[in-house]
Amino acid sequence: MRILVDQNVPLVEEFFGELGEIVRLPGREITAEAVRDKDILVVRSITRVDAGLLEGSRVRFVGTCTIGTDHVDLDYLRERQIGFASAPGSNAESVVDYVLSSLLMLAEEEDFVLTDRTVGIVGAGSVGDRLRRRLEELDVTCLICDPPRAEQEGRDDFVDIDTLIERADIVTLHTPLTDEGEHATRHLIDATRIEAMTPGTLLINAGRGACLDNAALRRRLEQRADLRTVLDVWEDEPAIDEALYGLVDIATPHIAGYSLDGKMRGTELVYQAMMRHYGLPARRKLGQIKPDNWLRKIVLSGWAPPMEALSLCVRACYDVRRDMLGFERYRRRLGLAEAFDRYRAEYPVRREFSTLRVDLKKNTGDLRDAIEGFGFKPKLANK
Numbered sequence: 213m214r215i216l217v218d219q220n221v222p223l224v225e226e227f228f229g230e231l232g233e234i235v236r237l238p239g240r241e242i243t244a245e246a247v248r249d250k251d252i253l254v255v256r257s258i259t260r261v262d263a264g265l266l267e268g269s270r271v272r273f274v275g276t277c278t279i280g281t282d283h284v285d286l287d288y289l290r291e292r293q294i295g296f297a298s299a300p301g302s303n304a305e306s307v308v309d310y311v312l313s314s315l316l317m318l319a320e321e322e323d324f325v326l327t328d329r330t331v332g333i334v335g336a337g338s339v340g341d342r343l344r345r346r347l348e349e350l351d352v353t354c355l356i357c358d359p360p361r362a363e364q365e366g367r368d369d370f371v372d373i374d375t376l377i378e379r380a381d382i383v384t385l386h387t388p389l390t391d392e393g394e395h396a397t398r399h400l401i402d403a404t405r406i407e408a409m410t411p412g413t414l415l416i417n418a419g420r421g422a423c424l425d426n427a428a429l430r431r432r433l434e435q436r437a438d439l440r441t442v443l444d445v446w447e448d449e450p451a452i453d454e455a456l457y458g459l460v461d462i463a464t465p466h467i468a469g470y471s472l473d474g475k476m477r478g479t480e481l482v483y484q485a486m487m488r489h490y491g492l493p494a495r496r497k498l499g500q501i502k503p504d505n506w507l508r509k510i511v512l513s514g515w516a517p518p519m520e521a522l523s524l525c526v527r528a529c530y531d532v533r534r535d536m537l538g539f540e541r542y543r544r545r546l547g548l549a550e551a552f553d554r555y556r557a558e559y560p561v562r563r564e565f566s567t568l569r570v571d572l573k574k575n576t577g578d579l580r581d582a583i584e585g586f587g588f589k590p591k592l593a594n595k
């Protein structure tokens with residue numbers, strides 16, 4: 213079999229090598245011509261997979277090593293009986309790490325205490341629900357808006373989007389991008405809702421760029437710079453709005469999910485689905501591959517205020533400023549659109565919080581809970 217795989221997918225030889233000949237291309241160079249004589253196509257989110265790409269090709273299976281599927285015409289694949297798999301949940305932990313790192317950084321800069329704020333989570337799936345659990349471990353009040361889940365589960369503890377915007381100090385978006393149905397999310401946060409946000413609100417988008425009306429956000433920030441903003445995803449990536457980029461507090465190029473752990477899990481999930489599709493045993497396992505971990509543990513030699521200890525661990529493991537400053541460095545050298553793709557392609561190794569062991573002395577009760585609640589691995593030292 214001939215397999216075409218996006219260049220940004222890790223562990224390709226390890227997982228797909230036994231299936232046939234592998235060709236690798238940057239996601240934006242995966243064209244109809246490149247695909248025509250391939251049997252399997254493995255992409256990430258920047259390749260639009262539809263009739264335009266696949267019609268007349270030999271492709272019988274498409275995998276996307278991502279959570280989002282808005283770049284794939286699923287109806288077309290179904291009609292043509294082409295097998296399909298995505299990687300649900302694969303990098304959800306990493307997106308949560310990104311949001312927590314951003315929150316801690318802004319809390320330090322703006323001198324607020326996270327536990328005094330109410331966080332409104334829009335979309336409580338793999339990402340949003342994990343985020344809620346970690347924040348609640350710290351006693352942060354969360355409001356949840358997820359109408360599809362509220363309907364399916366008959367929940368009355370969720371709120372609607374306008375109530376969330378009215379009551380939350382921090383609004384964080386984790387919805388997929390959808391265009392159809394009662395709960396379509398394109399421009400879910402539109403000009404009216406952006407206007408309704410009270411001054412001082414912190415708005416985070418780590419879902420999909422077009423869930424938030426970027427032009428309307430730019431207008432508000434140009435007129436009154438009274439919102440704090442964290443954007444990882446943008447409309448029209450990689451050709452994002454330069455003026456908006458300059459107005460945002462934390463601007464990153466769609467890397468919230470880019471931990472090595474999340475990417476490797478994405479490859480494994482697609483591999484498993486592909487083997488099922490072809491009726492073959494899935495012998496390769498992620499557990500057999502041990503990536504380098506240059507920062508294995510931190511030792512806290514006594515009690516510390518939990519927020520300070522957390523801040524130390526977060527900065528050591530994944531500090532969002534690394535990506536914010538790195539992206540800006542690339543932008544100055546290459547221009548915004550090229551920097552967007554290049555920073556992602558050359559992304560430095562990043563590990564999830566869950567890979568960092570934090571050694572603690574005995575009797576540091578609330579510290580242990582906070583460390584564990586934030587996603588790290590606490591261990592009580594013997595002495």
Ligand SMILES: NC(=O)c1ccc[n+]([C@@H]2O[C@H](COP(=O)([O-])OP(=O)(O)OC[C@H]3O[C@@H](n4cnc5c(N)ncnc54)[C@H](O)[C@@H]3O)[C@@H](O)[C@H]2O)c1
Pocket residue numbers: 279280281300301303304307334335336337338339340357358359360361386387388389395396397400418419420444445466467468469470
């Ligand atoms: N920035 C990144 O790097 C990155 C990484 C991973 C995922 N994502 C994006 O984040 C999205 C969410 O990821 P996930 O793993 O949590 O997906 P998921 O499918 O597990 O959860 C999505 C949740 O959104 C809810 N939802 C749908 N429409 C809604 C609406 N109108 N209002 C409120 N909630 C709504 C769904 O009911 C569901 O519970 C993905 O679809 C993907 O587009 C971005």
Ligand SMILES: O=C(O)[C@H](O)[C@H](O)COP(=O)(O)O
Pocket residue numbers: 220256257258277278279280281303466468469470
């Ligand atoms: O949906 C996802 O999984 C994420 O948005 C993913 O991290 C995007 O990365 P890309 O596919 O663009 O490399």
